[in-house]
Amino acid sequence: MKSIYLLLIVGSYGFGSCNQDVKSEEPENTIETPEQQPKVKPKNIIFMIGDGMGLTQITAGMIAKKDNLNLERCPIIGLSKTESADNIITDSAAGATAFSTGVKTYNGAIGVGTDTLPLKNIIEIVETHNIATGLVATASITHATPASFIAHQKSRFMDQEIAADFLNTDIDVFIGGGKTHFTQREDQQNLLKQLEEKGYHIATGIEEVEAVGDGKLAGFIADDHPVKMSEGRGDVLTRATKAAINLLVMGDKGFFLMVEGSQIDWGGHANESDYIISEMIDFDNTIGAVLDFAEKNGETLVIITADHETGGYAINGGDRAAGTVDGAFTTDYHTATMVPVFAFGPGAEIFSGIYQNTAIFNKMLASYGISIE
Ligand SMILES: [Zn+2]
Numbered sequence: 293m294k295s296i297y298l299l300l301i302v303g304s305y306g307f308g309s310c311n312q313d314v315k316s317e318e319p320e321n322t323i324e325t326p327e328q329q330p331k332v333k334p335k336n337i338i339f340m341i342g343d344g345m346g347l348t349q350i351t352a353g354m355i356a357k358k359d360n361l362n363l364e365r366c367p368i369i370g371l372s373k374t375e376s377a378d379n380i381i382t383d384s385a386a387g388a389t390a391f392s393t394g395v396k397t398y399n400g401a402i403g404v405g406t407d408t409l410p411l412k413n414i415i416e417i418v419e420t421h422n423i424a425t426g427l428v429a430t431a432s433i434t435h436a437t438p439a440s441f442i443a444h445q446k447s448r449f450m451d452q453e454i455a456a457d458f459l460n461t462d463i464d465v466f467i468g469g470g471k472t473h474f475t476q477r478e479d480q481q482n483l484l485k486q487l488e489e490k491g492y493h494i495a496t497g498i499e500e501v502e503a504v505g506d507g508k509l510a511g512f513i514a515d516d517h518p519v520k521m522s523e524g525r526g527d528v529l530t531r532a533t534k535a536a537i538n539l540l541v542m543g544d545k546g547f548f549l550m551v552e553g554s555q556i557d558w559g560g561h562a563n564e565s566d567y568i569i570s571e572m573i574d575f576d577n578t579i580g581a582v583l584d585f586a587e588k589n590g591e592t593l594v595i596i597t598a599d600h601e602t603g604g605y606a607i608n609g610g611d612r613a614a615g616t617v618d619g620a621f622t623t624d625y626h627t628a629t630m631v632p633v634f635a636f637g638p639g640a641e642i643f644s645g646i647y648q649n650t651a652i653f654n655k656m657l658a659s660y661g662i663s664i665e
Contacts, residue, residue, distance in 0.1 A: 328642045328654075329642070329658055330593075330642050330659050331641065332639060333638065333639060333659060333660065333661050334546075334591055334592055334593035334637055334639050334659055334660075336540075336546045336547045336549075336589070336592040336593070337547075337592070337594075337595065337660070338537075338549045338551065338582050338585075338586065338593070338594045338595070339549070339550045339652075339656065340550075340551045340552075340594065340596040341388070341550065341597060342597070343384055343431075343437055343553065343555070343556055343598065343599055344558075344559075344560045344600065344626065345553070345556045345557075345572065345575070345597075345598035345601075346598060346605060346627070346629060346631055346632075347601075348601070348607055349556055349568050349601070350363070350572065352565060352568060352569050352572065352607060353568075353569055353576060355612060355616075355617050356569040356572075356573065356616070356617065357576075357615070358612070358613075358615045362579040362583055363576060363579050363596055366594070366596065366634035366635055366636040367635075367636065367640065368634070368640040368641055368643050368644050369633065369635075369644065370632070370633040370635070370643045370644050370645050370646065370647065371630045371645075372598075372633050372649045372651075372652065373630055373646070373647070373648050373649060374599065374601075374628065374630065374631055374649050375628060376396055376397065376399050377396040377397050377398050377406050378399060378406070379399050381625070381626050381627060381628045382399060382600050382626065383400060383436065383448070384435075384557065384600070385399065385400050385402050386399045387600050387649060388436060388437040388438075388441065388599055389401055389404070389411070389440040390648075390649040390650045390652075391440075391441075391599070391649060391650075391652050392413040392440050392653065393411035393412065393413050393414070393440075394650045394653030394654055395650060396648070396649075396650055397411075400446075400447050401447075401448075402436065402439045402440050402443050402444065402445040402447070402448050402450070402454060403441075403444040403445070404444050404445065404446060412664075413440070413441055414548060414653060414656060415427075415441050415461060415548065416461060417662065418548050418662065419462050421660070422543070422545040423543070423548055423660065424539075424540045424543035424545070424547040425462075425463050425464055425465075425547065425549070426466060426536045426547065426548070427441055427463065427466040427467070427468070427549075427550050427552075428465075428466070428536050428550070428552070429467075429554050430468070430469075430518050430528070430552065430554040430555055431468060431469060431470075431517050431552065431554035431555070432451065432468060432469040432473065432514075432517050433458075433468030433469065434455050435468075435517070436448040437552045437554065437599065438468060438550065438552060439457075441550050442458055442461055442463060451470065451473045452473055452478060455470070455473040455474050455477075455483055456481075456483065458487070458510075459487065463508075464508050464509070464539065465509045465535075465536045465539050465540060465549075466510055466511065467501055467509070467512075467532040467536055468511075468512070468513065468514075468518075468532075469514030469515070469518045470514070471496065471512035471515050472515045472516060474510075474512075487510045491507065491508050492507075492508040492510045493510070494512075495512070496511075497512075498513055498531050498532060498535075501513070501531075501532060502531060502535050504539065506539065506542065507539075509535075509536075509539055511535070513528050513532060517554075520555060520567060521570040521573075521574050522567065522570050525574075527577065529553065529575065529577075530578045530581050533549075533578050533582060534581055534585075537549065537585055546591075546660070548660075551578060551582070555571040556568055556571040556572050556575060556598075556602070558571070559571055559602075560602025560621075560626075561602060561624055562624075563619075563621040563624055568603075568605065568619070579594075579596055583636055586637050590638075592637050593639045593640060594636040594640075595633065595635050595640075595652065595656070596633070596635075597633040597634070597652065598631040599631075599649070600626040600627070601627045601629045601631055602626050603621045603623060603627070604621055605619060605621055606621070606622070607619060607620075608620045630646070639659040642658065642659070
């Protein structure tokens with residue numbers, strides 16, 4: 293009798309290790325309750341996503357910097373549950389679509405639901421209220437995270453279709469890599485020409501981006517993905533973010549800006565602590581510039597979070613004085629752990645607590661005072 297019992301335990305343990313493939317039940321979207329309305333509504337929202345930025349990535353950045361990170365200036369902390377509609381482990385497409393539309397979808401989906409039909413995203417919604425909009429990323433601007441805020445495609449790998457979707461919106465400013473998806477196309481179209489006809493300044497390189505003084509901007513800082521920090525990318529994320537804010541703040545109805553530190557995730561996939569840390573500190577420097585702006589401006593809510601953790605990253609030791617960490621990894625993919633949410637500015641208080649990633653969409657719209665039908 294005893295030995296059978298033991299066998300059963302071993303058996304269930306064996307199945308447990310396969311949990312990754314088990315489909316998770318579709319989680320309920322969080323329903324907004326009256327107490328989740330902000331006390332004071334912000335005019336502007338800057339939503340910052342550190343792709344793959346879990347608590348360990350943040351901690352490693354603190355140790356390596358030998359100082360506080362800028363995100364520690366945020367007084368409100370929450371936790372976000374990251375699973376997608378079809379997997380306990382989300383990818384960046386489903387993760388960003390949860391933020392941009394408030395709906396859990398399948399991994400790989402760009403702004404579409406589990407039925408592959410388009411979902412209205414936050415940029416499309418706030419545009420109808422004359423709120424200016426922008427996207428900045430240290431990846432191709434057609435990559436999964438920024439794409440989910442602008443495009444509607446069945447698959448994250450449809451870069452050319454995603455690029456064409458930029459023309460279907462009135463986004464005011466976008467800055468990132470991926471210029472070739474707009475110029476070297478199978479359909480032979482030059483989307484930059486079409487963007488120009490729609491009134492966009494086209495800028496290539498960060499100096500040209502910074503030189504644009506008004507109007508709409510399509511800014512490209514690389515033909516494909518921008519290089520790593522360790523390969524000399526420099527402070528383009530901070531500079532591009534400041535340039536975007538300078539343009540967006542000119543509108544009198546407020547703005548929405550999404551900023552992605554794209555490559556923290558890629559350091560996790562590569563299982564390289566140094567890659568994670570240099571990208572984490574770059575993202576945090578941009579957070580510092582954004583918080584400086586928000587502090588002076590007084591009407592800007594800043595939200596900083598991640599779509600998921602990457603690498604199952606752990607710190608198994610290190611030297612605080614030397615600023616080094618002994619990093620360890622459980623996977624070269626993402627994990628299902630919750631990720632932190634940091635909030636600063638008017639309305640920040642509604643981001644405390646533990647909630648689904650989709651609730652962040654609801655909370656952002658509640659912050660603008662926009663209710664969706
Ligand atoms: Zn990833």
